[in-house]
Amino acid sequence: MPRTVKLALIPGDGIGPEVVAEAVKVLDAATAGSGVEFEKTHFSLGAARYLETGDVLTDDDLAAIAAHDVILLGAVGGVPGDPRLANANIERGLLLKLRFSLDHYVNLRPTVIYPGVPSPLASHGEVDFVVVREGTEGPYVGNGGAIRQGTPHEVANEVSVNTAYGVERVVRDAFARAQARRKKLTLVHKTNVLTFAGGLWKRIVDEVGATFPEVAVDYLHVDAATIFLVTDPARFDVIVTDNLFGDILTDLAGAISGGIGLAASGNINPDGTYPSMFEPVHGSAPDIAGLGKADPTAAILSAALLLEHIGLPDEAGAIREAVVADIAGRGGASRTTSQIGDAIVSALTA
Amino acid sequence: MPRTVKLALIPGDGIGPEVVAEAVKVLDAATAGSGVEFEKTHFSLGAARYLETGDVLTDDDLAAIAAHDVILLGAVGGVPGDPRLANANIERGLLLKLRFSLDHYVNLRPTVIYPGVPSPLASHGEVDFVVVREGTEGPYVGNGGAIRQGTPHEVANEVSVNTAYGVERVVRDAFARAQARRKKLTLVHKTNVLTFAGGLWKRIVDEVGATFPEVAVDYLHVDAATIFLVTDPARFDVIVTDNLFGDILTDLAGAISGGIGLAASGNINPDGTYPSMFEPVHGSAPDIAGLGKADPTAAILSAALLLEHIGLPDEAGAIREAVVADIAGRGGASRTTSQIGDAIVSALTA
Numbered sequence: 001m002p003r004t005v006k007l008a009l010i011p012g013d014g015i016g017p018e019v020v021a022e023a024v025k026v027l028d029a030a031t032a033g034s035g036v037e038f039e040k041t042h043f044s045l046g047a048a049r050y051l052e053t054g055d056v057l058t059d060d061d062l063a064a065i066a067a068h069d070v071i072l073l074g075a076v077g078g079v080p081g082d083p084r085l086a087n088a089n090i091e092r093g094l095l096l097k098l099r100f101s102l103d104h105y106v107n108l109r110p111t112v113i114y115p116g117v118p119s120p121l122a123s124h125g126e127v128d129f130v131v132v133r134e135g136t137e138g139p140y141v142g143n144g145g146a147i148r149q150g151t152p153h154e155v156a157n158e159v160s161v162n163t164a165y166g167v168e169r170v171v172r173d174a175f176a177r178a179q180a181r182r183k184k185l186t187l188v189h190k191t192n193v194l195t196f197a198g199g200l201w202k203r204i205v206d207e208v209g210a211t212f213p214e215v216a217v218d219y220l221h222v223d224a225a226t227i228f229l230v231t232d233p234a235r236f237d238v239i240v241t242d243n244l245f246g247d248i249l250t251d252l253a254g255a256i257s258g259g260i261g262l263a264a265s266g267n268i269n270p271d272g273t274y275p276s277m278f279e280p281v282h283g284s285a286p287d288i289a290g291l292g293k294a295d296p297t298a299a300i301l302s303a304a305l306l307l308e309h310i311g312l313p314d315e316a317g318a319i320r321e322a323v324v325a326d327i328a329g330r331g332g333a334s335r336t337t338s339q340i341g342d343a344i345v346s347a348l349t350a
Numbered sequence: 351m352p353r354t355v356k357l358a359l360i361p362g363d364g365i366g367p368e369v370v371a372e373a374v375k376v377l378d379a380a381t382a383g384s385g386v387e388f389e390k391t392h393f394s395l396g397a398a399r400y401l402e403t404g405d406v407l408t409d410d411d412l413a414a415i416a417a418h419d420v421i422l423l424g425a426v427g428g429v430p431g432d433p434r435l436a437n438a439n440i441e442r443g444l445l446l447k448l449r450f451s452l453d454h455y456v457n458l459r460p461t462v463i464y465p466g467v468p469s470p471l472a473s474h475g476e477v478d479f480v481v482v483r484e485g486t487e488g489p490y491v492g493n494g495g496a497i498r499q500g501t502p503h504e505v506a507n508e509v510s511v512n513t514a515y516g517v518e519r520v521v522r523d524a525f526a527r528a529q530a531r532r533k534k535l536t537l538v539h540k541t542n543v544l545t546f547a548g549g550l551w552k553r554i555v556d557e558v559g560a561t562f563p564e565v566a567v568d569y570l571h572v573d574a575a576t577i578f579l580v581t582d583p584a585r586f587d588v589i590v591t592d593n594l595f596g597d598i599l600t601d602l603a604g605a606i607s608g609g610i611g612l613a614a615s616g617n618i619n620p621d622g623t624y625p626s627m628f629e630p631v632h633g634s635a636p637d638i639a640g641l642g643k644a645d646p647t648a649a650i651l652s653a654a655l656l657l658e659h660i661g662l663p664d665e666a667g668a669i670r671e672a673v674v675a676d677i678a679g680r681g682g683a684s685r686t687t688s689q690i691g692d693a694i695v696s697a698l699t700a
């Protein structure tokens with residue numbers, strides 16, 4: 001009996017559909033003969049859908065997506081500055097709404113500098129770390145407001161909300177990952193300025209850390225962490241941090257490891273109450289959409305994270321090996337999106 | 351008649367006194383014969399003073415400092431993890447209290463990659479930009495709080511406060527600097543997530559920008575800005591951003607330009623209501639304190655910013671030229687803090 005996995009596909013806007021098509025190709029090739037079969041549903045969501053119907057994400061959309069086992073997302077967002085999108089915040093209304101509604105409290109973002117990938121850093125050693133970014137709290141909660149908007153007396157506030165419940169569960173997840181890796185965890189925050197939120201994070205890391213005696217714990221202010229990401233990225237194993245700091249650090253991590261064209265991510269609900277969602281870190285890049293210029297590698301590596309999540313670590317590992325082989329073989333010649341996908345499929349089945 | 355400038359010196363902790371001593375040496379050498387005479391007052395403030403007296407910054411301290419024309423600060427902060435400092439937040443109670451009380455709304459942080467300085471970037475072009483970081487608002491206001499602290503039900507909030515008044519004055523300053531430089535201004539924020547604060551910043555930049563038609567305006571999300579700082583830092587001229595984003599970006603900027611041992615900053619009250627304060631971006635580095643190992647260049651370049659601020663641009667330029675010459679001549683031989691200061695004084699008077 002094959003095991004059926006219900007896969008929700010949200011290709012999205014711009015280059016999203018192109019890279020998702022390649023990721024699905026690779027996903028199917030990697031799981032052929034594994035006994036797992038994907039039952040796929042396409043969801044048309046994003047700026048294009050909003051312009052057509054005026055909807056960003058309806059309750060029905062959300063319920064339909066939530067009925068799946070797992071989600072693969074491409075990228076969402078229209079052309080920057082498009083006046084028709086001025087009143088729609090696709091990021092908040094779609095991407096963040098999915099992350100929050102589906103309780104994706106672990107936003108997992110691995111960084112590896114693969115052999116053969118040119119890094120902007122002159123030297124870097126062996127870089128292989130993972131950022132565990134909190135996904136459901138912090139400055140992302142949307143608890144802001146403004147008075148006297150549009151006047152010289154406007155006051156605009158943003159509230160970062162942090163709970164022991166929310167911090168504890170993501171910190172525990174990060175420690176478990178560190179325990180299974182090189183046993184080093186770095187908390188990144190700004191405890192000297194954000195004393196309340198920082199104090200909570202520090203306390204929870206101390207408490208949970210006591211139950212993981214083998215894991216060495218380190219702390220860095222977020223500003224200092226950016227310095228080490230460019231001067232000594234090899235020092236990191238697992239970084240645990242809040243939603244906003246994680247957003248910033250992972251783009252920087254993507255840049256030093258050869259560009260966010262390679263950066264994969266998982267929005268994970270470890271409890272399994274809701275489907276987890278896997279997506280490349282990059283955006284929809286409308287300027288190169290439809291030209292076959294997008295690198296699908298980040299989407300393909302996100303598919304590998306997806307396979308790991310549904311219990312197929314060997315198939316995930318095979319994708320990663322195929323990607324590493326493909327990257328190592330990349331010469332100067334530029335290939336199209338589907339040529340890269342095909343090459344990774346060939347490497348996989350070779 | 352010589353003009354007397356009242357200079358408050360706050361050498362602080364760790365390497366602070368060592369680097370301030372060199373900066374003062376250079377300041378005196380650069381202004382000899384300029385008709386300006388410094389009347390210096392030393393203030394013993396920082397972790398060491400707190401441990402002695404229990405005071406971080408009293409109202410009397412603040413009033414005495416405020417009665418000066420300008421301030422030069424080294425670095426403050428004790429040994430990390432010192433249990434005797436557990437209940438003192440020297441950063442908030444001293445450094446941030448000075449910045450907020452003296453209304454230092456322009457936190458000016460120039461970044462130049464000087465010829466001969468090894469950057470961690472493999473290639474970077476000509477890098478010369480300045481970050482205008484807002485200094486009196488944002489997540490730094492200290493409007494946080496927590497309930498049920500220390501329990502599994504703790505909720506810890508941080509409030510970022512942003513006002514049209516506060517944003518407008520710093521944005522106007524940034525535009526004026528861009529106008530006098532390469533006429534390019536980049537707003538960095540996270541408008542897609544922090545919609546209220548981001549919306550305010552965007553509106554003010556649009557409005558003030560309309561009065562600077564020659565300045566080209568660009569916008570980057572903070573995460574994307576970190577990517578460009580490592581892949582194409584030469585693209586930046588003036589960056590204007592909020593207090594926290596500015597903190598993060600300027601440490602990264604310091605790192606790519608050869609280390610925060612070279613990064614100078616000014617906490618400026620452009621209205622002249624209060625004295626402005628100049629300080630190296632680096633911290634007190636207690637691990638190397640007293641060993642003559644600290645590089646005083648950042649403090650010396652901060653002294654140059656100080657001279658510019660009090661209307662001595664030629665003397666400031668001379669310091670900068672002396673520093674550039676000194677850096678270009680740096681071989682592998684390591685020099686002590688005072689040897690570097692002496693070398694810069696010699697280059698200045700040569």
Ligand SMILES: CC(C)[C@H](C(=O)O)[C@@H](O)C(=O)O
Nearest residue numbers: 091092095247281542543573
């Ligand atoms: C698009 C945006 C809302 C999102 C974020 O800030 O989380 C993106 O930058 C990311 O990192 O996935």
Ligand SMILES: CC(C)[C@H](C(=O)O)[C@@H](O)C(=O)O
Nearest residue numbers: 192193223441442445597631
């Ligand atoms: C010490 C700390 C409060 C300070 C800040 O966050 O502003 C420092 O990092 C800086 O950049 O001057």
